[in-house]
Amino acid sequence: MPLGQRPGEKSESRYCGVETSFSDDVPNVLRHNLTNAFDFVLMPLTDPVYRPSEMKESQNGPGVPPFAGSDLVLSPAQWNSHVVGKISSWIDLDSDDEVVRRDSETTLGQELAWAAHLSLQACLLPTPKGLSCANYARCVNQILQGFHNMQLWLRVPIGFESEESEDNPEKNDTFLRQDAVYRKQSGDPWEWWNTFRLLCEHHSQLSIALDILSSLPSPNSVGRWTGEPVRAAIVHTNAFLTNAHGYPCLSKRHQKLLTSFFNYSVQIVISGEGLLHTTAQSSEKPLERNDCVVGEDGQIRKHPLKPYLDYIGYLYQRIEPLSEQERFELGYRDFLQAPLQPLMDNLEAQTYETFEKDTMKYVQYQKAVHAALLDRVPEEEASTTTTVLMVVGAGRGPLVRCSLQAARETGRKLRVYAVEKNPNAVVTLNSLIRLEGWQDIVTVVSGDMRQWAAPEKADILVSELLGSFGDNELSPECLDGAQRFLKDDGISIPSSYTSFIQPITASKLHNDVKSHKDIAHFETAYVVKLHSVARLAPSQPVFTFTHPNFSPKRDNRRYKKLLFELPEDTGSVLVHGFAGYFDSTLYKDIHLGIEPSTATPDMFSWFAIFFPLRKPIYISAGSVLEVQFWRCTGATKVWYEWSVTAPSVSPIHNCGGRSYWVGL
Structure with missing residues (x-):
């Protein structure tokens, strides 16, 4: 039994x-x-x-075991x-x-x-x-x-x-x-x-x-x-x-x-x-x-x-x-999923539903808006000053809801613009506004934040465009396009975010990618709830983005070389790829992230991202692993390239974005 x-x-x-x-x-x-x-x-x-x-021969051949x-x-x-x-x-x-x-x-x-x-x-x-x-x-x-x-x-x-x-x-x-x-x-x-x-x-x-x-x-x-x-x-x-x-x-x-x-x-x-x-x-x-x-x-x-x-x-x-979160994640463990294409594709209701169940994420956002409102409007001006807050990428309205809740907590007056490009989500968003009686406070804008001509500038710009690797759902490009309607002294929530990578042994994931029998799948980054993996060294930061970015020469291309030292008592290992995470600062000391050492507890909106290697890399005991990572941009797409250069050399994966890219 x-x-x-x-x-x-x-x-x-x-x-x-x-x-x-x-x-x-x-x-x-x-x-x-x-x-x-x-x-x-x-x-x-x-x-x-x-x-x-030792078995005797019979008429039918060797003896039966x-x-x-x-x-x-x-x-x-x-x-x-x-x-x-x-x-x-x-x-x-x-x-x-x-x-x-x-x-x-x-x-x-x-x-x-x-x-x-x-x-x-x-x-x-x-x-x-x-x-x-x-x-x-x-x-x-x-x-x-x-x-x-x-x-x-x-x-x-x-x-x-x-x-x-x-x-x-x-x-x-x-x-x-x-x-x-x-x-x-x-x-x-x-x-x-x-x-x-x-x-x-x-x-x-x-x-x-x-x-x-x-x-x-x-x-x-x-x-x-x-x-x-x-x-x-x-x-x-x-x-x-x-x-x-x-x-x-x-x-x-x-x-x-x-x-x-x-x-x-x-x-x-x-x-x-x-x-x-x-x-x-x-x-x-x-x-x-x-x-x-x-x-x-x-x-x-x-x-x-x-x-x-x-x-x-x-x-x-x-x-x-098992906790409620662990039971929710059971079916996703070590299951490879293609990352979202938020600009190219309109999200489905089920995807919104999953995100909206993550209470902890919106608790952190509400704290950030709460702190920003207190800093933005002194107590003596609370009854006379109206703060303009724009939610860009409003979805079905969870950030609108927590922003208004933060305004009630602080006693600040708020005027909200909810900008959303998905026409299906806009239907639900408009219904929410009528249901809650927010018509005098919230204006729904159906369109792409990068093309919208705002009637006024915002004091606070709020977005939830972060992907598992931070910038992999094009938050930098979207917020660069939206910040033109943010005041010079305006606040962006989040204010910055950093991606991280970590070498891992992941035999199951490698075999799952290998089963497709082509190079393209080995050059694709996957969202996955990592479970049966060995994390071989502490994660290290890769790319950082800060908002607002008023630099006249904004460039979202990035390159980073990283050296990972594996503990000598680990022994030799096989690296099947890299786990990717992010950590973000929403506002001041209020953060949100999935990087293991600083991960926000009880949050399940994001799983890690997995960058596979076409051929696993053998690392002998006490050796150093040298990794190169690039974030590349073009007129219509953004993509990553990655390679191992020590102790042995791998091909550069996804050269020119030939297998995996995110569409602009």
Whole structure:
């Protein structure tokens, strides 16, 4: 049964599996583990003693491998829902021994063919022998070309901290030997994975099962895996500590790791030997029926891994429920969307509806107008002075509403012009004015702010033209055109905004872009709710715009070179692209933005923007990443170009705006 259920959350991390050894009696193995509340078993598909070269030839060819019964021992639904296949761990497709290598190739093909025949959802591949895995990857890649649904999980350890870890001083000799074997397989386990997936051309059906050992690497090193396609975490019982009552528990670092996995739909698998209570009398509490099995001698036996499962369930149920904002964003996580073209296209009602639900955004705008009105009109002039406020890009009226509310709060008199180019939104805007009785205060103007001839100049100019990257919805061009009807000492809200970029590992996003099989999609910037990504370095500012800008030589073209230093303890990484954000100053100290370190809380109007790289860039530990970014303008469009120039050189993406641009 699932570990728990959080409102609005249906990720696969609710399900916990158990790693089992080979058995001829698959139905009994499955019944035993499902009865004890595990959701699936991770089990070998063939007898571990099987070697193709040792099988006798028959009239029909080589002998049949010793599969665990036929496909009829379980129903198709049971195979599909409750069994993950485990490829024989002895295989070594890069062995110097030709017999071993050929046996390994044959067995891999046979077992994966059998798994596909059973319609298993996934199969676990053995850990590669370090970086020497070319033939192993070649064989897997060949097989992947014929797969349609089944995922292959490559088993790799999450990494190592040191020879002497303080996480768990109670490791037994068996676990120490296993740990030592991993260490001898030269280098960083992430490098093993990276080599393997590069050889397999970033295949979307190749993912990762991480072995969670008693020692963990640095938080920066662990963080790399967030952007990789991790599907399972195999937690060894030796990674657990024992509490004062004799029950298993985990160190705080391990708890934090598993909690993060739950948020990324990673399934937990428990592996190893566990606590064994041979009789009901040896347990401190009465055993429930589902906790137990009856042995051949009639004794009641508790499942040795049930206490570990209970602890994993406890961790899962401790997770904070999803907030309203998180539930809203669930369907958008890692989903690529084309950015809006606000000048070329008229927004639909659903888009306005989504924006208008973002209460926090309008709270900040109302604060800004409130402060500007107080500064603009002294208290002694409040009853005699009328402030002219123009909302440019008024949409369906949310900024008009919060501006009038700010006027009521401050006791200032206001005359409002609401300028909107979308004729459909103007219909709703006019209806709002009549409904609220604002006819004497608000004048609706249907037209483009850049061409409108205003009857008077404004004291305050208010707009919400910002995009995910700040200037990517052409706020600079629009406000430059509108500021001609702003007084020389007038106030622009926002007064400035800055874009930011950050290198990220984003395997899923890269594969989604790659699926289009063309360069154009790799040269397009996407709006996306980033989730399964690893942020590799703090974001840095790129382009800044200030309003009003009365310079006689206004130029909205920009160029910036940035250097990102990755923390040395992160290890090597693969950069799939760049996350883009913005931060804006609405007025004085009132700001609005999505840059992670200063993001406005509880605001969901903007997701980040993603600039992909046609070919991911490998960055070795402690290296510097050099990035070039351009904002280019033409007579009818604005576009971005970007390139990596160190440690290796990428092509300049979107040269001349050939693939992605915003129309003027």
